[in-house]
Amino acid sequence: MATRTRPSSKRCAVIGGSGFLGRHLVERLVDRGYTVNVFDIRQAYELPGVMFHQGDLCDRQALLLALKEVSVVFHCASPAPASDDRALFQRVNIDGTRTVIQACHEAGVQKLILTSSASVVFEGTDIKNGREDLPYAKKPIDYYTETKIVQEKLVLEACSKEKGFLTVAIRPHGIFGPRDPQLVPILVDTARRGKMKFIIGDGSNLVDFTYVENVVHGHILAAEHLKADSPLCGQAYHITNDEPVRFWDFMSQILEGLGYSAPRYHLPYTLVYGIALLLWLMALVLRPLIRIKPTFTPMRVALAGTHHYYSCARAKKDMGYQPLVPLQEAIVRTVESYPHLRKGA
Numbered sequence: 001m002a003t004r005t006r007p008s009s010k011r012c013a014v015i016g017g018s019g020f021l022g023r024h025l026v027e028r029l030v031d032r033g034y035t036v037n038v039f040d041i042r043q044a045y046e047l048p049g050v051m052f053h054q055g056d057l058c059d060r061q062a063l064l065l066a067l068k069e070v071s072v073v074f075h076c077a078s079p080a081p082a083s084d085d086r087a088l089f090q091r092v093n094i095d096g097t098r099t100v101i102q103a104c105h106e107a108g109v110q111k112l113i114l115t116s117s118a119s120v121v122f123e124g125t126d127i128k129n130g131r132e133d134l135p136y137a138k139k140p141i142d143y144y145t146e147t148k149i150v151q152e153k154l155v156l157e158a159c160s161k162e163k164g165f166l167t168v169a170i171r172p173h174g175i176f177g178p179r180d181p182q183l184v185p186i187l188v189d190t191a192r193r194g195k196m197k198f199i200i201g202d203g204s205n206l207v208d209f210t211y212v213e214n215v216v217h218g219h220i221l222a223a224e225h226l227k228a229d230s231p232l233c234g235q236a237y238h239i240t241n242d243e244p245v246r247f248w249d250f251m252s253q254i255l256e257g258l259g260y261s262a263p264r265y266h267l268p269y270t271l272v273y274g275i276a277l278l279l280w281l282m283a284l285v286l287r288p289l290i291r292i293k294p295t296f297t298p299m300r301v302a303l304a305g306t307h308h309y310y311s312c313a314r315a316k317k318d319m320g321y322q323p324l325v326p327l328q329e330a331i332v333r334t335v336e337s338y339p340h341l342r343k344g345a
């Protein structure tokens with residue numbers, strides 16, 4: 001058992017702090033005068049005022065070193081959603097989160113802020129202005145979502161005013177911005193392979209995309225408003241740009257901003273979903289012989305062809321959340337940040 005020392009309210013740890021969201025969060029915390037410990041399986045950068053601890057979050061002893069004298073922990077580590085490694089999701093998102101909670105108790109941490117995901121309520125069918133009281137998905141669309149649900153429940157159930165350990169979950173949706181390794185790179189890769197010609201469905205489906213700085217803002221507000229007498233204890237909060245946009249308009253704006261053509265031809269949603277399902281099943285059957293990773297997974301088709309946008313009224317009411325960067329400004333900043341992905345670069 002580690003010896004407890006008095007934690008400072010301006011000393012925090014970011015688990016997953018080498019990742020896309022984690023690094024933006026670390027930078028903003030440093031700007032706001034926090035001393036930050038990063039805990040991650042890899043060290044991706046160096047920053048004055050930031051102490052790196054390299055390790056696996058399933059390793060309690062390694063975690064304890066990073067949580068020493070820390071009062072606030074942000075947990076934003078996860079395997080990449082595109083992975084199909086069920087055992088890895090179980091180990092990191094579920095067993096690892098149990099270890100994080102246990103280590104927080106042992107180190108005397110007072111607040112744990114989890115990065116959950118709005119997709120914990122998404123089952124592949126339309127969600128319009130969804131609120132936090134929607135039930136968790138009964139049939140989650142993939143292992144990532146399945147384990148994010150269990151993870152969120154674990155963290156929220158661990159909230160205890162009696163023990164002086166307060167927890168909250170932030171549910172962002174479609175995070176994008178500079179250094180994102182997913183959204184823009186996947187989009188450009190698909191365009192470069194000549195596969196960005198088709199719009200799935202009629203193209204009118206509305207989706208939330210959230211600029212990374214707004215997600216960071218939501219996390220810091222949550223940490224600073226989380227108190228024993230506040231309504232945040234043990235609750236989940238949607239954090240979005242609060243400007244639902246047509247999925248295909250958003251994709252087209254990014255593509256055209258980088259010099260690629262926007263998709264023009266429509267394909268019926270059910271047809272594409274059926275093909276994606278078939279490919280996914282084939283990949284599953286053939287897995288012992290050959291490993292295939294289809295671009296069009298059923299999950300991706302569902303994300304691209306349905307409405308999924310969420311209300312952030314609860315975050316506005318309980319923590320005064322308002323997005324700092326509007327969507328159009330966020331798209332411009334994002335496009336400018338990827339000169340190496342421009343057509344012809």
Ligand SMILES: NC(=O)C1=CN([C@@H]2O[C@H](COP(=O)(O)OP(=O)(O)OC[C@H]3O[C@@H](n4cnc5c(N)ncnc54)[C@H](O)[C@@H]3O)[C@@H](O)[C@H]2O)C=CC1
Nearest residue numbers: 016018019020021040041056057076077078115117174175
């Ligand atoms: N990117 C998005 O659109 C959304 C992301 N989220 C959540 O936000 C969080 C951050 O996501 P991103 O920054 O996009 O992902 P990312 O992949 O860029 O960052 C995740 C970080 O976790 C670290 N990590 C993974 N396994 C670990 C382990 N066993 N021990 C220690 N560190 C480990 C990775 O090394 C990486 O630096 C995740 O929890 C994700 O579920 C939620 C909604 C949307």
Ligand SMILES: CC(C)=CCC[C@@H](C)[C@H]1CC[C@H]2C3=C(CC[C@]12C)[C@@]1(C)CCC(=O)C[C@@H]1CC3
Nearest residue numbers: 173174183186187190207208295300301303304
């Ligand atoms: C709103 C939200 C949750 C976004 C998350 C990011 C990714 C899941 C998307 C980013 C780029 C998207 C994309 C597709 C699916 C969803 C993304 C991976 C397609 C593969 C959908 C089918 C196509 O026609 C090509 C698309 C490329 C970009």
